[in-house]
Amino acid sequence: MSAAGPLPTVAQRSPPDAVNPMSQALLTLSGVHTHIGPYHILHGVDLSVPKAQVTLLLGRNGAGKTTTLRTIMGLWRASAGTLTFAGRDITALSTPEIAERNIAYVPENMGIFADLTVRENMLLAARSAASEKQMDTQRLDWIFGLFPAVQKFWNYPAGKLSGGQKQMLAVARSIVEPRELLIVDEPSKGLAPSIINNMSNAFAELKATGVTILLVEQNFNFAQKIGDTVAVMDNGVVVHSGSMQELNQDAALQKSLLGLAL
């Protein structure tokens, strides 16, 4: 478990494709190909997600970011390549088997159960609690502080929440219990700035307890603030990987990789 620093203190100028030497990989994808129907989406993805760090998967729309997350979770089957989690090959595992490795995943569409209450949605994710009474109340209070809407609408059907409130619930549900790996597809989408602030604090706190975090994020300001490691995708492959610090300091690299003109 690494020390709780917001960013690595040493500016490591790592060449592309290098794994950050400061931390071992919890999740590794090597040469992963994914087909969806007749479409060949991932063309050999190599990705290394270092333990107890925040890894950002960036890239333009259609680059393959969401497909990469879905392939990790077994929602799409890799047609070639290997996925390794905590030293074990998970390539052939089913989605429930992958989730049972203590991985939380917030999909792009949030996956809220609209007819269940907010409480029931949360309880479903609390695998070690059979009833609300067994939920970790300290942790719940922490979540309520981050996402006030979750507390306010505790006994309301989740389908009645606004778009942003559903997003809060989706992220809240993924952190209701400690997980080894937390994967979120666009955490900041639709959220007010104050809530995004709360969330970046929460990710930093989770990381400090040893949680590994993998995010797809389009809000570059948010990504810059919370990311340790970054992988940029284009046309179904990872075209750059390195530290966020390096990307932050290199305007030319941002422009060439992300089309950012700052």
Added chain:
Amino acid sequence: MLQTKDLTIRFGGHVAVNTVSCRFVPGTLTAIVGPNGAGKTTYFNLISGQLKASSGSVLLDGQDISALGVSARTRAGLGRAFQLTNLFPNLTVFENVRLAVQATRRGTHRRGLNLWSIWSDHGALSQRTEEILATVAMQDKQDAIVASLPHGDQRKLEVALLMALESRVFMFDEPTAGMSVDEAPVILNLIRALKNDPTKTILLVEHKMDVVRELADRIIVLHNGTLVADGEPAAVIASPVVQQAYLGASPEDASAHDVAPAQSKLPRRGGTRQAP
């Protein structure tokens, strides 16, 4: 001019939008901001007709359109983009836009099966379709099936449809959400171009304050369904209600508020080694 008068909707005991009165003038862009759940999307739904108001009214150029459904309001010139998928997924980009162009020229197709008119219209329809696709920079994708398009392109196409429908009011609900940083400028440039047209009224729900600051002529703030601030962008952004309730008071402000950044800390309980 678009106007809402005491617009209100209740869901059970909850008042989601509470007596909101506001005028939106052509040639201006008004940004609507507020915390999640403030009623922004519901307000849009009331204007576009997806929801019927409990009380109050919506007026377009002085005419009460409160009783009209979505399609009648669309024909009257209200264009609503995003969070509403009005694309035909199995048609091409070109076919989608051409259908919208065709919809505005219904009159010419009520002459029955006049083969000559169908043939002569065809060229004009296609030409207009091409113009619109050029405006949104999608000519190179005109033959792509919509379902196969990335999210960002689908959103661009939605703007193209509103243009084709000759909308006078454009309502954007987080137009850049889910869009990569290199694609967002395309949509923002489209909105900028619309803004230069003095006949268009633009309403924008947006959480990215840099976008709001740059595009808005005016900002209104909704909080718990109520209009709590309305004015020049700089003044509204600097107001305490926006600083605290929306942006989240910065640590320097140190002013307590129920939606200010969370003070609570994650309870520590050792490691997270629970994987089987």
